Amino acid sequence: MDATIEVRGLRKRYGPTVAVDDLSFTVGPGRVTGFVGPNGAGKSTTMRMIMGLDRPDGGTALVGGKPYRSLRTPLCRLGAMLDAAALHPARRARDHLLWLAHAGGIPARRVDTVIELTGLTGAARRRAGGFSLGMRQRLGIAAALLGDPPVLMFDEPVNGLDPEGITWIRGLLRSLAAEGRAVLVSSHLMSELEGGADHLVVIGRGRLIADTGVGELLDAASGGRVELRTARRQEAMTVLAHAGATVTANGRDAVTVAGLGSERIITLLTGAGVAFSGISEHRATLEEAYMELTRDAVEFRAVAGREAP
Numbered sequence: 001m002d003a004t005i006e007v008r009g010l011r012k013r014y015g016p017t018v019a020v021d022d023l024s025f026t027v028g029p030g031r032v033t034g035f036v037g038p039n040g041a042g043k044s045t046t047m048r049m050i051m052g053l054d055r056p057d058g059g060t061a062l063v064g065g066k067p068y069r070s071l072r073t074p075l076c077r078l079g080a081m082l083d084a085a086a087l088h089p090a091r092r093a094r095d096h097l098l099w100l101a102h103a104g105g106i107p108a109r110r111v112d113t114v115i116e117l118t119g120l121t122g123a124a125r126r127r128a129g130g131f132s133l134g135m136r137q138r139l140g141i142a143a144a145l146l147g148d149p150p151v152l153m154f155d156e157p158v159n160g161l162d163p164e165g166i167t168w169i170r171g172l173l174r175s176l177a178a179e180g181r182a183v184l185v186s187s188h189l190m191s192e193l194e195g196g197a198d199h200l201v202v203i204g205r206g207r208l209i210a211d212t213g214v215g216e217l218l219d220a221a222s223g224g225r226v227e228l229r230t231a232r233r234q235e236a237m238t239v240l241a242h243a244g245a246t247v248t249a250n251g252r253d254a255v256t257v258a259g260l261g262s263e264r265i266i267t268l269l270t271g272a273g274v275a276f277s278g279i280s281e282h283r284a285t286l287e288e289a290y291m292e293l294t295r296d297a298v299e300f301r302a303v304a305g306r307e308a309p
């Protein structure tokens with residue numbers, strides 16, 4: 001079975017609220033796809049529809065080419081953690097997993113494998129009710145891995161975790177993708193996905209804003225800008241603006257230059273006798289790239305809203 005999730009023209013309304021609006025994207029094998037959007041953007045609704053927990057008003061969601069509900073061994077096709085709090089508090093961690101394995105026709109020995117994989121060995125016989133958030137997330141992930149599925153989906157798995165927990169989850173997701181699995185992981189914070197995702201599906205108000213590789217997005221957001229350090233900031237700005245660049249003061253002795261390459265900047269400043277102490281290509285952070293993307297989406301909506309009859 002292929003390791004993919006394919007979402008095509010998916011739509012969902014709750015009364016007057018359009019939660020998901022003609023959404024299409026593909027989650028491919030061998031990479032971590034970040035599913036990003038602000039609170040209420042429609043990420044959880046989309047994931048619930050992928051798992052057949054919510055019925056779409058239109059469109060399709062396929063897991064390995066088939067609707068989730070038609071899968072004969074669903075735990076072995078798609079592993080998901082949609083809500084880490086969904087645990088029976090009185091049940092011990094290992095018993096919880098044994099119960100799930102039994103219900104899904106998975107051999108009991110797999111339970112100990114996933115307990116080890118998720119670092120829960122020391123806590124396996126403790127009751128889930130006393131677990132910290134980080135331990136609950138680990139138990140939720142252990143449950144998702146029970147069927148050794150080629151497709152994995154996690155809703156906000158690092159939400160509320162400490163840096164150590166975030167690093168652990170990031171490493172685990174990467175290793176699962178390196179095994180060829182398709183991994184979809186949602187977050188409302190782009191910073192949580194920095195260094196963790198290879199590909200991004202960005203949504204806002206239920207609509208697709210971007211479906212792009214992380215590298216491509218950063219290249220586009222970096223936009224050929226150059227950072228310049230000089231004690232003679234005003235003179236440098238005048239020379240560069242005169243040559244057609246867009247220049248922005250950036251702190252007391254720094255300037256961000258757009259519209260001119262670094263070689264040209266060096267030639268111009270040297271020619272004008274303006275000394276500088278450093279010059280480097282600006283590299284956007286994922287957070288900056290995201291702000292740019294969502295700002296465009298907000299502006300688009302504002303304009304569309306004004307033009308609406």
Ligand SMILES: Nc1ncnc2c1ncn2[C@@H]1O[C@H](COP(=O)(O)OP(=O)(O)OP(=O)(O)O)[C@@H](O)[C@H]1O
Pocket residue numbers: 014017018019037038039040041042043044045046187188
């Ligand atoms: N069962 C429901 N009944 C009514 N409205 C709902 C329901 N589930 C979701 N919504 C609404 O649909 C929209 C999308 O919600 P959803 O939970 O899918 O967003 P999200 O991107 O997962 O947000 P968050 O990051 O806060 O989890 C929101 O406006 C939400 O209030």
